[in-house]
Amino acid sequence: MSLPENLRRLRMTDGHSVEEVARGAGVPPALIQAVENGRREDVPPRVVRALARHFRITEAELLS
Template sequence: MPLADNLARLRITDGKTIQEVADGAKVPPALVAAIEAGRVSVPPKSLRSLAAYFGVGVDTLMR
């Protein structure tokens, strides 16, 4: 699951908690946790917010 792995890697590399990422990207913390666990499809708006928070493109986050 590239998205789940990439999101977790970026979060951990930055030393952030799920809550900090959620607050920064303005998405629910449960969504961040579910994405990392590979349990949900991500709404495009949330995907863009997460990518912007980490300063990467959506395509980078997805591969």
């Protein structure tokens, strides 16, 4: 799976909204939406780290 697919799957599995994930990871909701919809491919490493921490997984798991 790709980052957009993993992000959406993890968010939906946890039953969280885009806003809840954004708040938990400390990133803008628009960024979460752009990544999930494939409009943003150049995700900064700090955002990947923050999302991985939020979902309690490794960065590699999030990106694979």
